[in-house]
Amino acid sequence: MTKHLSPEKINERRINAVQLRLDGLTVVQVCERTGLSAPTVSAAWKAFREGGWAAVPVQPRGRHKGQANVLAPEFKATLWHSLYALPSGGEPGWSSAALARCLEDTHGQPVSQRAVEHWWQEEHLKCEPWPLASLSKERSARGRWYRQAVAPVFKQLNSAAQRWQGGVRHLPHPDGSLYQIYLHGSRGRLWMRCFRRPPVAEDYLTTLKALAANGPAALVFHGAALSTAPELNAWLAAQRDFWLVPVPADIGLVPGGSVSAGARNAVSKRCASHSPDSNSKQVKR
Secondary structure: OOOOOOHHHHHHHHHHHHHHHHOOOOHHHHHHHHOOOHHHHHHHHHHHHHHOHHHOOOOOOOOOOOOOOOOOHHHHHHHHHHHOOOOHHHOOOEOHHHHHHHHHHHHOOOOOHHHHHHHHHHOOOOOOOOOHHHHHHOOOHHHHHHHHHHHHHHOOOOOHHHEEEEEEEEEOOOOOOEEEEEEEOHHHOEEEEEEOOOOOHHHHHHHHHHHHOOOOEEEEEEOOOHHHOHHHHHHHHOOOOEEEEEOOOOOOOOOOOOOOHHHHHHHHHHHOOOOOOOOOOOEEO
16 A cells, blocks of 8 residues: 555655566565555656656655645735736636636746636625526516616527626725726636726727627626717617616616725716616627
8 A cells, every 4th residue: 555655664664566577576466565556667667768767756646846725925015906907818707717827927937827817706706696597586676677688688698608797896905996997708718807096998998809709799798888878879879789787876786895985986077987786788889
């Protein structure tokens, strides 16, 4: 039995096993001498024949350095720098997978998506998607809104990957105000962008264009009346396969907190109001 042996001890036995095989012993004889199983002896022998002695030792167990949930300060600085920048490749925002790749490219160490999401949680950047499907049978204002405004649009889209939800919110942060555009895709996957000031129409337009670039899509959005900004409304009017469904401000779908009055006033200069009322019109182009 070798499951309780350290990697160093296992490697000693693997090297010994290969040497015994070179001396002409059979796999059964090597197993008796080393205490290794037949599959382990065969694997060590195969590794030697394909890669020489350097290939015989096994890799250390456990996570690679940099994959712990607690990230080093320089990793966190890179994450903030990335979130404040435009996502690469025309993506609508930064996912945990994209941020993990960014960290590995920058620091040369593998980082798990879980580590990034743990950091999101620490910084209050993570929010859960709304349970929109559960509203279909609710006898309430939000149930009626879902059946009248959301369900007809979603029925036109075959794939869950085409059905997006999200919004904009203001979060407290030690370094000052932090604004976040968040998006949830299929299976609740989270994407985001961050800003040091309230997002303006150009920021929203960049996000919408990224969603529309992959084919027909719908976005259920909370926190800004996007269709009232002239440049956004002009773009929406030219779209045939993109649906924007505003969330009424008074039906309780506000993950992670609402946008502050300060943010509302700042965004209103470009997007009319930061909280669409219950009469906000569904935009379909």
